Amino acid sequence: MTGQTTAESPCRIYGRTPELAAVAALSDRLRAGYTGALVFVAEPGLGRSALLAGAARQFRPGPVLRPRPLPRDPRPYDGLRALLCAAAEVRGAAPPRIAFGAGRPDGTSELTSLLRRFLPGSVEKEPLLVCVDDAHLWDAPSRAALGLAARHPDPRLPLGLLLSMAEHRAADTEFTGLPVLRFGPLDDGAASALLRELTGEHLNPAVGAELLSEAEGNPAVLAALARRLTPGQLGGHRPLPRPLVDGAALWATFGSPLEPLPAPTRQLLLLAAAAHESDPSAAGADASLVLRAARAAGLGPAALDPAEAARLVHHDGDRITFAGSLLRRTVYTGAPSSHRRAAHALLASAVAADRHPLRRLLHLALAAQGPDAALAARLDAAAAPGTPTSGMERSAALARAAELTPQEDARTARLTAAADYARLAGHTRRARRLLAATRDGASPDTVHGRAELLRGSLALRDGPVGDAYQALLMAAERLDHCDAEAAAEARMEAMDAAWAAGDPVDCLAALTETRSPSPPSSPTPPPQDPRRDYRAGLRTALVGQLAEAESPLRRVLDLAREDDDPVRLLRAGVAALVLGDIAAACRTNARALAVSRSRGLASLTPRILEHLAYAELRAGRHARARAHAQEGLHAAHRAGQRNVAAGQHAILALVASVEHDAAAVAAHAGAALEIARPHGLLQAVTLAEWASARADLCRGRPFEAAARLGPLTRPGPGRGHFAVRMLALPCFVEAAVQSGASSEAKAAVEEFALWAAQGADPQAPAQLARCRALVAPPDDTADALYELALDRHEAVHGDFERARTQLLYGKWLRRRRRPAEAKNRLRDALVSFERCGAPVWAEQTRAELRATGDAPAPVPAGGLAVLTPQQLRIARCVAEGATNREVALILSVSPRTVDHHLRNVFAVLGVRSRTELARLVDRAERSGAQP
Template sequence: MTSRVTLDGVPPVKRSAALRGRGEEERALRRLLDGARAGSGGALLLVGAPGMGKTALLDLAATHSCPGFRVLRVSGVAAESRLPYAGLHGLLRPIAAAAPALPAAQARALSAALESGSGQDGLALPAAVLSLLAAVAAEQPVLACVDDAHLLDPASREVLSFAARRLADEPVAVVFASRDRCRDLDGLPVRVLEGLDATAVRELSRDLAPDGVAEDLLAALDQIARGNPLALAELIGALTPAQLGGLAAPPAAPPRDGRLWRAHAARLAALPAPTRWLLLLVAADPGVEAGTLIRAAHPACALTALEPAERAGLLRCAGDRYDFPDPAVRAVAYHGASLVDRRAAHRRLAGLLEQSAPREAGRRLRLAWHRAFAFDGPAEDLAAELAGAALEARPGGHPEPYLALEKAAELTRDDAAKAERLAAAARHAWVAGRPQAARSLLAGLRSLTAASDGLRGRVQLLHGSLELLGGETGSAREELLAASAWLLGSHRMLGVRALVRAADASYRAGDNRAFIAIARQAAALRRPDETVATQLMFEYLAGMAATFSGAHQEAAGPLRRVVELAGGVRDPAVLAWACVASMLLGEDDTAHRLSVRAVEAARLRGAASAVPQLLEYAIYPEIWTGRYASVAATAGQGLDLARQTGQLNTAAQHLAWLAITAAVEGDQETCRVRADAAIDLAEAHGLGLAGAVGTWALSYLDLAAGRPAEAANRLLAGRRTSNHVVIRVMSTPHFIEACARTGDRERARTALRVLERWVGSTRSPALRAVVTRCRALLAPPGEAEELFQEALDLHGQAGYGFEGARTSLLYGGALRRERHPGAARTHLHAALETFERYGARLWTEQARAELRASGEPVRPVREATTGQLTAQQLQIARMVADGATNKEVAEQLFLSHRTVEHHLRNIFSRLGIRSRVDLVRLMS
């Protein structure tokens, strides 16, 4: 029989079958149990905040111990924490019948402790506990689980930790779970439970809500949960249908009837009243300066009142500011206070801000915010001041401008002014990367009828922008065209922007005809007095339309004017369009500089929603220049940000680029998973662009793996189903190579003529090198050598190593077939060296095969065993050998824990090893 009490005396919430994101901890528990089975026991201390999964891990340990172990359990209880040996009584009572067999002194000490709670100094009692566990374990291994060890009475904790440190030769495992690192438990191995990573959060959300939680909603919930499994479970369980549907704002705090709220509320209630008052001030104004708190504190306590909160881990000091490490604690500290206390806190903070320096950053908005929540004045005056302060503030501070505008709208009685403020709040929420909040604010506008044409147009523009990056491209185009019609008369620049975004929707869909039609509509609207940014947008539409029509020479003029005009603009979106123009002109360095400028400008403005798409534009020049490591980093970051901001269409694009990098590395499994995910999203959302890149990635993989026929057929099928010109051109060199290697020279020549027309309109040596290589592949034997050499010279001018290596491989293979093995080896060695440097496993294998065919014995891979690994497995092996955990590997490579664990099992199997220690020894 075991004794078990939960964290706060209520049954635990229902858990998912799988324990997400705790693979490392599970393995540590398995190792502990395996050691105990073998007679070499030990202990482990799990430390983590409430809700981090400590009890779930104890449950898991108990599950893994069966069959075979005798399981003892106890949980610390606050009500018994002052009863000496109460915890020991709960844990050992099921086996106390074996105590009389102990040595007499130990038996007396144990009996006194368990029966009367009395003890004596010395080793008798700790030795008795150790002897009792060993005696029981002589017949059956023992697992002792001690939950909430921080609430255990100190006497029990001291005795149990004594025994736990002396189990090396006993078949006994002891696992403690504690909120804090208690001094009594010093010397035990410790695992600190951090918040779940993004992958585990996503997996847990699917367990909790089989119908799914939108990525942006999940990101908003995790702003509160910060990876805390219980917090996430309770937040998801409390979502309303409106919140799930994006028609209401996500919750701002854990549910009041939840275990986590009660746990945090109990911790706060245990603090002195002056401490709770200062915590309420910090909760009402996160990041408040220490000087302000000193002035706000009761005269007798100053900041010493915060010491209990710091000791309890509820508050931390960073420089001259205080904040809550756990956002859920802040939410409970604020929303758990009475309305009277909250108003008093805001009034006190407003009074202190009025006395501070007028030019202090964010002072006006913070002051207006506190006055509004203190109801310190007429509602209309408070609303006007709050709205004015929010419109001049930047995102990222406290409060966020969109929240201030929402509060201003709440205080506004006039419907027209209320609508303006709600619309402004929605736009600021979107800019700040809060699409869920933006949609709920837009939903609030439906009941308001007093809206001008200009406001209707701006609302329509925001609706279309949200749909463009997270919905169906056809619907987005129609909404944006409607917005343009509303705005062109009253807000010309916004009207033109709506047109360009409608064209962008067509671009993403691969609908060239719709793009060209929008460009013609725009051309008829041009005026001689346009601003620089508006001129750039018109030129961009004209240049892109000409490109999509195949008139590359005609496109060069407007595209070049776009690049020239970009020097006079700072708008991130406009700079991104200039980046595309530079790329189509073959000016990769300029495109890269413009993309960097665009991302930096967005971050300076706090425009979180713009960054994922801008990173997408930054990838184009990186792909052309063969900077695949940079592509992987950029696309990984973009994917993460796109998911957080609900931009599924942008996420699909980044997934597709990540599939390309996996194809380059030769990681066939990862490439297929990512490409298939991108293609699925593309089909669901009408994304010809992402679908085309995903198909290109799979064909790239076929080509690298020596399957040219499959590559050609895949690209040919993609060209029939998708008309995305840019990706068609970018993939054309691979299509030509695949066709040439399968003997389909006529189709290859047709594709080459299209590629030549575009490259001929540029000045890029890198593009000319690729075209010349394609010509060499289709040239008669006597002419191919000169063309290959010309291509290599052009690659040298461009300085792009990977494509140069691809040309060297093809050139070396051609020389070998023409029976010039010596000359072939020179180029094949150069290709091999570059492919190895890039970690391009499949291309490396092709170069080695060509060298062997040329008659040269190829040197073995530096470590013969590691040569059996795929590129990604080798990367994972190196990271693990350097000390990275599975969680760290998953985060850096944008994989799930499960995928990393799968790779690691395969690595161990292929290398014939059993442990990380073996891996470290082998890799070193």
């Protein structure tokens, strides 16, 4: 996101970095005495006018001409007349009377000639910028003059042309060959920032998320929403209107290219838009259906030609696709309700009822004028599971059936089912809208229980997980006596919510078997029931009895080898992680992902990708973890699952702490914490803080690392997630030792030893030996422990952890004045870091090698390059704010040695204070000039 403002600008420009850079480049070209042109092309409402206005305000090299908009049907040369009127305003004179249309003997554009005549002298002394908004609406001769001036500039006139036009007119011949910059909707960050500016600080987050989804990144639609809603609606205190954006607001933004179309074309477009209502997620409308309905209305296929010529739709033979969903919504909602019902009646008559019974019934229902219980029942039956149709088509059908249903109980049940289908299809916000329309009346427990189950499932993926936990337990209580299967699923999801929150007590409560008897229709669980084994195994593991948990969890894994249910496979992956079988976790989650992709389960795929990325991370395969987490992050955003996105950001932060610099870690960790803290996602918080601490360690900042990890790894209230804190404990031990907190480090090592003995983490035995070496007394005990750690690393995969042990061992050997051995260990560490793609850690290893004399120091070239390796390390520590004593602890030297080196650093660099030194180091690192 980029924001730029001036004292004159009423609103910042968000998310237009490339466009603003292009305008700046054009200004620089004009300032240098050259000509230039740039055409902004975008759909309506995306900010073409705002960009032109901002460019005009910020142009300083010379005058700016901004002609006023032309009338709807301009006369020939009205555009040039408007431009001369703008020039007259600049000069403070009356516009001249000029005869247009005379040819130019020198072949120059009429525009250039007129400007030279009417602005003599000034245009030759300083550059001129001409900004024309909606240039496609100018008359043809004026458009031709603009295009000729841009293609054949007058070298005596440093003229810049900045034009904007709609996407459907970008191919006009008058502007052929001009440099074009197309831009699309705002990204989520820029749209959110704009919405905050438009609505103030009292916007309810859930309302904001819905407004962003409705606007689809279009600034004009966002502005219309902000104007339409009251403060109570924006704050979430009053219900939102439906639809959020009415037809009049959409038509005001997107109607201009539709108005000139012939009536038959607009009627056919309405048929296409109405056909799309049966499945809003489909890629266009069924062309054969639309054209059959059009023929019934007396319209031939040629009626679509004007819309295609204007690039409003694309017809590829099978589908009719609108240029954008907002344009499609404009066509549909902008038509009178009677026209919409007539379009659906035509489509219903054209649908092959034997092949698409649900689609025909849905169009009949959309053509109905009032409640119709019989039609609603037929729609409900046709949308039953197992019918060959998409989830979103089922959702649309059940939502319409609910609208036609007069009975409150049946209406609520159908709305809940429609919301559930929308959730499964990955349309979380649509699911929330449908669910919000249900009312908690005197409906049976099965209806309310299913609605509460859905609310909890949605909150689990996008909301405070504490709320999700309570909603899911309430759903289980209501469903226990009427739907044991749904009640069991509600408790499993409640356990997932408690797990994300890091609350083992609530996990156990959710996993406790209900004492309510199963209804007679419920079959007796088979001898090998993976869900029963999963519950039993997790309960046992959560109370610390991993040995007893292995048998039931291993049965879950064994059954997963042949399973094709993605939910059961996902839970089998969790079982594998609890057992410490990382390879099985990767394998099982990969199988779940394949099944989910093949079935198009857009709601489940982001979560599976999160679990798979985490398993790959635990396996030490950081590149694979990054690839899956990045894909999962995009999928989570598409599905509206912010909690899953937070987990993906936390995983990417951990990967970045290996592969990238501190800035990348901070970006992902910050994004994770922004969601995780208010939503109570302790697991994501712990992973993100661990990533930041590991980045601190890599940068030689052990005090900061220890401060981050201390509260998360110590026993007691406020500690980190129960399933993650032990994984981060070796990092804390390293940071604590380097920062002088030896007693805390020793206590942490003893706790880690108990964890390692349970066998839940393959890396733990090697890490334990490394930690014992770090806290060992200054004798040869540490030597044997480092050797033991390296031996144990050989038994498991994980180049990064082995390289960290080699690096710490090499540092220890160098400080024991055993440089030859230190070089060997450090070279091994360097190779391992390079192999696993950890360049920042590799650079730290190279610095240690230089300190042993293994690598020649760079030729002094001024700046930090004149320092010795030890002086450079001390300078960087001091620049980070460390005291002499803290530097001594970090580098394992005496404070007196640090003081001696620091005096030499000051003398060599010519600085007189620690502040000057910090500034010098910061400048050197920003410019990349450090050795």
